[in-house]
Amino acid sequence: xxxxxxxxxxxxxxxxxxxxxxxxxxxxxxxxxxxxxxxxxxxxxxxxxxxxxxxxxxxxxxxxxxxxxxxxxxxxxxxxxxxxxxxxxxxxxxxxxxxxxxxxxxxxxxxxxxxxxxxxxxxxxxxxxxxxxxxxxxxxxxxxxxxxxxxxxxxxxxxxxxxxxxxxxxxxxxxxxxxxxxxxxxxxxxxxxxxxxxxxxxxxxxxxxxxxxxxxxxxxxxxxxxxxxxxxxxxxxxxxxxxxxxxxxxxxxxxxxxxxxxxxxxxxxxxxxxxxxxxxxxxxxxxxxxxxxxxxxxxxxxxxxxxxxxxxxxxxxxxxxxxxxx
Amino acid sequence: xxxxxxxxxxxxxxxxxxxxxxxxxxxxxxxxxxxxxxxxxxxxxxxxxxxxxxxxxxxxxxxxxxxxxxxxxxxxxxxxxxxxxxxxxxxxxxxxxxxxxxxxxxxxxxxxxxxxxxxxxxxxxxxxxxxxxxxxxxxxxxxxxxxxxxxxxxxxxxxxxxxxxxxxxxxxxxxxxxxxxxxxxxxxxxxxxxxxxxxxxxxxxxxxxxxxxxxxxxxxxxxxxxxxxxxxxxxxxxxxxxxxxxxxxxxxxxxxxxxxxxxxxxxxxxxxxxxxxxxxxxxxxxxxxxxxxxxxxxxxxxxxxxxxxxxxxxxxxxxxxxxxxxxxxxxxxxxxxxxxxxxxxxxxxxxxxxxxxxxxxxxxxxxxxxxxxxxxx
Numbered sequence: 001x002x003x004x005x006x007x008x009x010x011x012x013x014x015x016x017x018x019x020x021x022x023x024x025x026x027x028x029x030x031x032x033x034x035x036x037x038x039x040x041x042x043x044x045x046x047x048x049x050x051x052x053x054x055x056x057x058x059x060x061x062x063x064x065x066x067x068x069x070x071x072x073x074x075x076x077x078x079x080x081x082x083x084x085x086x087x088x089x090x091x092x093x094x095x096x097x098x099x100x101x102x103x104x105x106x107x108x109x110x111x112x113x114x115x116x117x118x119x120x121x122x123x124x125x126x127x128x129x130x131x132x133x134x135x136x137x138x139x140x141x142x143x144x145x146x147x148x149x150x151x152x153x154x155x156x157x158x159x160x161x162x163x164x165x166x167x168x169x170x171x172x173x174x175x176x177x178x179x180x181x182x183x184x185x186x187x188x189x190x191x192x193x194x195x196x197x198x199x200x201x202x203x204x205x206x207x208x209x210x211x212x213x214x215x216x217x218x219x220x221x222x223x224x225x226x227x228x229x230x231x232x233x234x235x236x237x238x239x240x241x242x243x244x245x246x247x248x249x250x251x252x253x254x255x256x257x258x259x260x261x262x263x264x265x266x267x268x269x270x271x272x273x274x275x276x277x278x279x280x281x282x283x284x285x286x287x288x289x290x291x292x293x294x295x296x297x298x299x300x301x302x303x304x305x306x307x308x309x310x311x312x313x314x315x316x317x318x319x320x321x322x323x324x325x326x
Numbered sequence: 327x328x329x330x331x332x333x334x335x336x337x338x339x340x341x342x343x344x345x346x347x348x349x350x351x352x353x354x355x356x357x358x359x360x361x362x363x364x365x366x367x368x369x370x371x372x373x374x375x376x377x378x379x380x381x382x383x384x385x386x387x388x389x390x391x392x393x394x395x396x397x398x399x400x401x402x403x404x405x406x407x408x409x410x411x412x413x414x415x416x417x418x419x420x421x422x423x424x425x426x427x428x429x430x431x432x433x434x435x436x437x438x439x440x441x442x443x444x445x446x447x448x449x450x451x452x453x454x455x456x457x458x459x460x461x462x463x464x465x466x467x468x469x470x471x472x473x474x475x476x477x478x479x480x481x482x483x484x485x486x487x488x489x490x491x492x493x494x495x496x497x498x499x500x501x502x503x504x505x506x507x508x509x510x511x512x513x514x515x516x517x518x519x520x521x522x523x524x525x526x527x528x529x530x531x532x533x534x535x536x537x538x539x540x541x542x543x544x545x546x547x548x549x550x551x552x553x554x555x556x557x558x559x560x561x562x563x564x565x566x567x568x569x570x571x572x573x574x575x576x577x578x579x580x581x582x583x584x585x586x587x588x589x590x591x592x593x594x595x596x597x598x599x600x601x602x603x604x605x606x607x608x609x610x611x612x613x614x615x616x617x618x619x620x621x622x623x624x625x626x627x628x629x630x631x632x633x634x635x636x637x638x639x640x641x642x643x644x645x646x647x648x649x650x651x652x653x654x655x656x657x658x659x660x661x662x663x664x665x666x667x668x669x670x671x672x673x674x675x676x677x678x679x680x681x682x683x684x685x686x687x688x689x690x691x692x693x694x695x696x697x698x699x700x701x702x703x
Contacts, residue, residue, distance in 0.1 A: 025477075051477060056504070057500075057503055057504060057507055059500040059503070059504070061466065061496060061497055061500055062466045062469070062497070062500035062501060062503070062504045064466075065463065065465070065466020065467055065469075065470065065497060065500070065501065066466045066467070066469050066470035066473060066501075066504055067470060068466070068467050068470055069466065069467035069468060069469060069470020069471040069472070069473065069474065070470040070471070070473055070474045070477075071470075072455065072467065072470070072471060072474075073470070073471050073474030073475065073478070074474070075474050075477065077470075092460065092463060093463065093466065093497075096460050096463055097458075097463060097467065101456075102658045102659065102660070102661075103443065103658045103659060104443065104446055104456050105446065105447055105448060105455075105456050105658075106443055106444060106446065106447035106657075106658055107447070107657070107658045108447050108448045108449075108450065108452075108456075109448075109455070109456075110661065141659055142659050142660065144660075164661075165661040166660050166661055194664060194665075242660075242664030242665065242666055242667075243666065245665075245666070246665070
């Protein structure tokens with residue numbers, strides 16, 4: 001057991017999965033000698049060499065495209081896209097091919113690969129380095145879309161994603177890389193994809209969040225408890241697709257109120273699908289309309305104005321109070 | 327510090343062995359056994375006759391949109407015949423003749439173009455990717471397969487197909503670049519058929535050849551007469567042997583011509599002249615190879631009938647295939663069906679069992695207690 005930040009925890013997952021299975025490869029820009037711009041792949045090159053830790057040319061489409069070829073052959077590439085804002089240059093490979101080969105080849109081939117991408121704002125970074133685009137991937141049949149919220153689940157989910165036989169887009173919030181340390185077991189640990197977790201029990205309102213928004217939800221829940229005496233439950237979604245509707249619906253059926261918090265723009269964001277799931281499964285339990293706290297429907301406004309855009313504790317508290325007062 | 331030409335001088339060869347009349351440069355003639363020559367001619371003829379039949383099947387509404395290969399048989403068979411079954415083929419969407427050579431049953435190809443995904447399923451031991459429709463996007467897959475083959479050290483070579491239009495796509499350039507940097511065993515076969523639907527080669531690229539694009543990425547490139555099966559074969563064999571020996575990738579440009587439509591939804595009279603087509607018809611790869619075999623007394627009588635019978639039998643098998651079961655659309659989305667998809671599948675199964683509700687019929691009421699509150703607050 002060691003106290004690790006998310007960078008070290010992810011690095012541990014990669015190290016252990018590569019030790020466990022010679023078919024696991026790491027590929028991306030600067031992932032080798034440099035250890036990745038966020039150091040997630042640090043020392044892997046030294047341990048496993050340049051055939052397994054590939055410093056690729058600078059081309060997102062070919063990083064994903066060649067990884068698809070490797071996966072079709074039976075290898076298990078873990079690709080790093082340096083920032084999720086650059087993934088539109090490989091989006092066609094993800095949508096047209098990674099997600100579809102199993103269907104197109106009717107099971108003769110499948111694509112066991114993981115596409116890691118740092119995402120999210122609040123880190124004083126430029127355009128294309130601060131966005132949240134999970135909705136695009138969650139909308140693609142054949143893909144899985146995972147967003148850990150802390151070091152321990154990041155490590156366990158990444159290990160599970162690498163062992164998963166289907167392609168997984170794995171979002172890592174840049175703001176969480178160094179945000180906190182957690183106890184992470186030394187021995188290999190996995191956590192099933194497709195399962196949300198209730199991380200705070202409560203009775204009057206359910207907050208649904210993931211990634212860096214989980215911390216925002218937690219702080220909002222504490223404020224509501226101490227200032228308003230309100231008992232909030234929090235669901236950490238963890239896997240955006242396939243979505244664990246059951247855990248969300250069970251929680252909202254109990255509390256009767258839901259506030260969904262995400263960093264992606266509001267319209268057609270994951271919150272819309274989650275809200276629809278709640279309507280399907282918990283309609284008669286609802287005491288108030290479902291609230292969504294999300295980024296505005298604007299292109300990234302520059303980090304000088306980011307504060308007004310990324311959901312913060314105050315916005316979540318306000319939304320919760322409106323929901324409670326309905 | 328003078329300004330000097332760089333060494334080595336970059337060079338691209340053009341290779342042609344057999345001319346339109348069937349006479350040849352014997353010094354360049356590849357050594358192909360008589361039985362293999364006959365097999366290649368039969369495959370060309372089968373490709374041609376099936377192509378013509380499939381156009382008719384489409385016109386009759388028995389299959390959907392289809393991309394004919396007429397005129398490109400030599401480019402496909404001259405290259406694919408240099409592979410071993412354990413090597414890999416990565417097609418685009420106009421490789422019927424090459425796919426037949428690789429063992430795809432005719433009825434499977436018909437099923438594919440009739441909208442059945444079953445038609446795209448390679449056999450369990452077949453090292454072929456399914457047909458890929460988005461232009462050039464299959465090329466990085468070929469390079470990745472080649473990387474994996476090299477990583478595993480099993481000696482397999484990968485051959486990938488694409489057209490002249492594909493060379494304008496970013497994926498082409500990224501793939502050739504990665505292939506060069508990684509030095510992987512891949513042979514990239516461009517069927518330059520002069521037209522990307524309505525856009526001629528001169529609007530596609532300002533390069534004199536497509537083959538020379540290889541040089542920018544540090545790999546060998548060669549231009550061949552793509553209607554000359556011997557030239558395609560010789561260039562491909564050289565490239566495959568180089569790849570297998572660990573000497574890296576090659577780009578082959580086969581200069582050929584699409585004698586037919588782009589797809590059955592296309593009308594080429596809008597953008598090209600009949601004279602141009604007639605000129606290329608005189609260079610038909612099938613008659614050219616036929617003339618060569620005739621001189622060698624290797625041309626069998628009655629081959630056309632035999633091939634047509636094979637096609638007709640396959641069409642009959644195709645048409646007796648069971649109707650597509652909509653429920654199977656869920657079978658290969660994920661290794662394991664997620665709960666949501668189970669629900670969607672069950673709902674479809676229910677609709678299929680009972681038929682769609684009649685117009686005007688009242689909707690089935692939801693269970694009255696659905697979503698009921700589960701506890702006190």
